[in-house]
Each structure stands twice: as structure tokens, then as C-alpha cells.
Amino acid sequence: MESIPRVSVKNLSRSFGSVKAVSSLTLSLNEGEIYGLIGPDGAGKTTSLRMITGVLENEEGEVTVNGIDVKKFPEKAREHLGYMPQAYGLYSDLTVYENMKFFSMLLGITGRKFQSRSDEILSFVKLSQFKDRKAGALSGGMYKKLAIACSIIHSPKVLILDEPTNGVDPVSRRDLWSLFFSLSEQKVSILVSTPYMDEAERCHRTGLIFHGRLLKEGTPESLMQNLKNRILSVKSDNSQEMMKFLKNSVPNLNCYHFGTEIHLILPPEKEDSGKIIHFIIEKSNIQNCQVRKADPSFEDVFMESSGGQNE
Numbered sequence: 001m002e003s004i005p006r007v008s009v010k011n012l013s014r015s016f017g018s019v020k021a022v023s024s025l026t027l028s029l030n031e032g033e034i035y036g037l038i039g040p041d042g043a044g045k046t047t048s049l050r051m052i053t054g055v056l057e058n059e060e061g062e063v064t065v066n067g068i069d070v071k072k073f074p075e076k077a078r079e080h081l082g083y084m085p086q087a088y089g090l091y092s093d094l095t096v097y098e099n100m101k102f103f104s105m106l107l108g109i110t111g112r113k114f115q116s117r118s119d120e121i122l123s124f125v126k127l128s129q130f131k132d133r134k135a136g137a138l139s140g141g142m143y144k145k146l147a148i149a150c151s152i153i154h155s156p157k158v159l160i161l162d163e164p165t166n167g168v169d170p171v172s173r174r175d176l177w178s179l180f181f182s183l184s185e186q187k188v189s190i191l192v193s194t195p196y197m198d199e200a201e202r203c204h205r206t207g208l209i210f211h212g213r214l215l216k217e218g219t220p221e222s223l224m225q226n227l228k229n230r231i232l233s234v235k236s237d238n239s240q241e242m243m244k245f246l247k248n249s250v251p252n253l254n255c256y257h258f259g260t261e262i263h264l265i266l267p268p269e270k271e272d273s274g275k276i277i278h279f280i281i282e283k284s285n286i287q288n289c290q291v292r293k294a295d296p297s298f299e300d301v302f303m304e305s306s307g308g309q310n311e
Helices: 045-053 074-078 096-106 111-124 140-151 170-185 220-225 239-249 273-283 298-306
Strands: 007-016 019-029 034-038 060-065 081-084 158-162 189-194 205-210 213-218 231-235 254-258 261-265 290-293
Touching: 007 045, 019 034, 019 045, 019 060, 019 189, 019 213, 034 045, 034 170, 045 081, 045 158, 045 189, 081 140, 096 111, 096 140, 111 140, 140 158, 140 170, 170 189, 205 298, 213 220, 213 298, 220 298, 231 239, 231 273, 239 254, 239 261, 239 273, 254 298, 261 298, 273 290
Parallel strands: 034 189, 034 205, 081 158, 158 189
Antiparallel strands: 007 019, 007 060, 205 213, 231 261, 231 290, 254 261
């Protein structure tokens, strides 16, 4: 018997005036799964998460959390949800412990239950020794950990995180992801949005969203596998001139800057890559031109899916 998804989203849509922010979004989140909603700023990630949590009303479609319709029974659905928006409303003049106590009271968790749960969570997010420090004095990474702690004080089965690692240093990003993996191991289902393509590879499944539409979804491995042997890396002394040459000479191929290189995506058909490599080296007339096959990254997956529109 197939298990019911923790979160089921079907044909979710929302407009702001004439702008279609989200269009027919459909996805599901399973028990203990980390699902990454990946896309650049303005892609529709925040609007999607706000509709899924019931903070923003959807115009079309439906969302269920543990089988509960979020639109019909918002309060009941939220008992199963933890939500951390981009700007989490912690009180900077309250301590770590006081912030947790305040949000616990809003959720009806008091007395011994709060004491036991707060001690457990502070230990889990490694903030026990900082419980008397004011939130305004925390580092960016510690602030995000406290926001997560307040989001899971009521032991939700589903955790919704809107760009949780935005604005934190690399070490704190690593610590936060370690925290997400630990929650996943405890069967908490996590839906996380991020503009960072490298974070997509840490998720069990990912969905690529652009201009409010889900372009593609699957495991990071399967999505990158579809681009195997289809990525060419082009390096030269003048990347701007090389880009102009490629756009004029091979306009049917998707090409874009990738760090100090230019990546070129070959079509799915088995086109002779050797001929293209030889053509670029011989015809570009740009010094120190080097062309080779490259392993695909998740950024390549996104650029192929969006047609390079975010270049």
C-alpha cells in the first residue's frame, strides 16, 4: 500500500495584479524527505511556500498536510507544520530562552512540557550554552538556529524553510544542513527553498522553479545524469569575445558563463562533440582556446531547463 505524502500540492496558482507569480505548481513531500525548491530571486519560491503553509491564500489548486486541507482547516493543518520565513520575527531584546518561551506560549506549550522540550531542542541545535544571550547578539548562523528551534518547538512533522541559509557564512551553512539531515533522520519532512545551486545536490529530491513554473523535478543524481557527456567547457584569454563568437556561430546551443569558463550544452541527440570542439578551436581565433568535456553540475541542469534565460 502506497503511503500518503506528508505534503501534497496540486495545481497551485497565485497572481498579483497582471503578474502570475505561481502557475499550476504540483509537488509532493514524503516522510523524512528533504525536497529543495530551487530557483533565482523572483522565481516564485516564497509565494509558493506561503501558500503551502496557508499564510497566503491560493487562487487555484489545493494543499494538504498529513491529509488535512490547509485552506479548509488551516489551524488543524498548522499543528503539523513548522514554518521559518526569510525574515523570522525573533525579538532581539529577548534571550534565546525567552524567545523560545514566547513562541511556545503561542503554540500552547507551557510548564513542564516546555521545559523538557526546550532543553531537548537547545541541545539539538547546540545553543544550550547561549540560552541567556540576547537574540540580537547572536551571529547570523546562531540566529537561524534559534529560528529553527522556535519553529520545531511543537514537534511538527513538516518543516517549511524559506531560504534558511541566505546571508550566513559557509561554516554556518554547513552546520544548518547538518541540522536538516538530523531532522530528516527523525522522520521530519523538510521543504526548503534556496537560490544556491550547490545546495540542490544535498536534497533527496529537487524541483526547479522559474517564472512561477516548476520546470523539472527529480533526484539531483538523475537530473545531472541527463546531461552526462553533453557539457563542453570553453576557456580562452577573452571570455567576452568567446561568448560573442559562440552566440553567433552556434546559436542553437545554450551557452553561458560558468566561473572563469563558458559552458556549452550539446543537444540530447548524439551529435559529434569532436567536430564542435574542433570548430571552436579552429574558427574562434581567440588565443589560448581550450575546449573539453566537463561533468555536469546542478547549475548546468538549471540553465538547460530554463533555456539560459537567467544568464
